Amino acid sequence: MVAPCEGPSAARDVRAVKPRSLPKTVAPLPDELLSGWLSRLAAANYCDDTELLAHIEIYTTHGTALDFSIDAATAEKIANAARVAPDVLQALVFPAMTPREASLTAQMPFQHCLQCSRKGLSLRHWRRAWAFDCRVCGTRLVQTLGKTGDEQIPDKLIYRARRGAGMLECAARSRSPKQLRRAMRAVTFAMSLKGCHGGPLFALQSHKPEVRLFCLAAIDAAQSRPLIKAAISSSGIDDYAKVALLRAFGKEPRLLAAVDQIAQRRARSKGPMTAESRN
Numbered sequence: 001m002v003a004p005c006e007g008p009s010a011a012r013d014v015r016a017v018k019p020r021s022l023p024k025t026v027a028p029l030p031d032e033l034l035s036g037w038l039s040r041l042a043a044a045n046y047c048d049d050t051e052l053l054a055h056i057e058i059y060t061t062h063g064t065a066l067d068f069s070i071d072a073a074t075a076e077k078i079a080n081a082a083r084v085a086p087d088v089l090q091a092l093v094f095p096a097m098t099p100r101e102a103s104l105t106a107q108m109p110f111q112h113c114l115q116c117s118r119k120g121l122s123l124r125h126w127r128r129a130w131a132f133d134c135r136v137c138g139t140r141l142v143q144t145l146g147k148t149g150d151e152q153i154p155d156k157l158i159y160r161a162r163r164g165a166g167m168l169e170c171a172a173r174s175r176s177p178k179q180l181r182r183a184m185r186a187v188t189f190a191m192s193l194k195g196c197h198g199g200p201l202f203a204l205q206s207h208k209p210e211v212r213l214f215c216l217a218a219i220d221a222a223q224s225r226p227l228i229k230a231a232i233s234s235s236g237i238d239d240y241a242k243v244a245l246l247r248a249f250g251k252e253p254r255l256l257a258a259v260d261q262i263a264q265r266r267a268r269s270k271g272p273m274t275a276e277s278r279n
């Protein structure tokens with residue numbers, strides 16, 4: 001790190017409350033996250049994030065810890081060092097969210113836009129579970145960790161997942177919890193088919209693109225036709241799918257009964273069910 005303000009006057013000001021200003025500052029961009037802006041600020045001053053925070057006398061390991069709330073004292077320290085107004089920093093933090101929005105907003109980065117990341121950007125909307133395409137350049141977001149085997153992902157899955165992501169956003173913003181419950185039921189079902197463990201919110205932030213995309217596509221499938229019907233007709237029903245059903249619909253006996261009826265009707269009309277592909 002090039003020690004930003006090392007000099008005789010800085011040495012004399014050791015006991016000063018105000019952290020020393022950085023030689024260079026950067027202007028925040030629309031939708032930029034505080035942690036992303038801090039990284040750009042660090043790069044402009046030839047140091048890394050940890051060195052920057054230590055210099056400003058902020059004792060947190062990661063800038064990401066500041067993305068959800070920043071106290072006035074911390075905002076002032078950073079603002080003084082970067083020579084910007086403290087209000088500017090408050091605007092880089094996530095605004096107050098409903099519990100539903102918060103549950104679908106990742107604490108840590110899980111996806112990004114390759115194009116904008118190359119420019120050092122880290123944007124707020126990328127953290128939303130429903131974000132699919134970069135709102136700055138339109139590029140499809142990809143997982144931050146893990147491999148990028150995009151070429152193997154069928155276009156149809158991407159198309160459906162994009163639609164599912166749009167529905168998830170509506171559900172997150174809706175006043176009624178019904179839409180989100182429906183979406184989460186679809187995700188739970190999709191997870192069971194993929195053999196994923198954990199909660200649906202975790203799967204939507206999965207570092208495996210095939211898991212996240214499949215779960216988002218399931219939200220779309222659940223909207224256009226009853227999910228269970230789709231599941232029975234597209235994959236047949238085996239013990240594994242039955243377990244998945246119980247997990248997804250276990251708390252809704254009415255739906256489970258409907259599922260049973262569909263299965264029995266099909267069994268009567270077609271004999272033992274066989275897997276068939278209708279997609």
Ligand SMILES: [Zn+2]
Nearest residue numbers: 113116134137
């Ligand atoms: Zn972008």
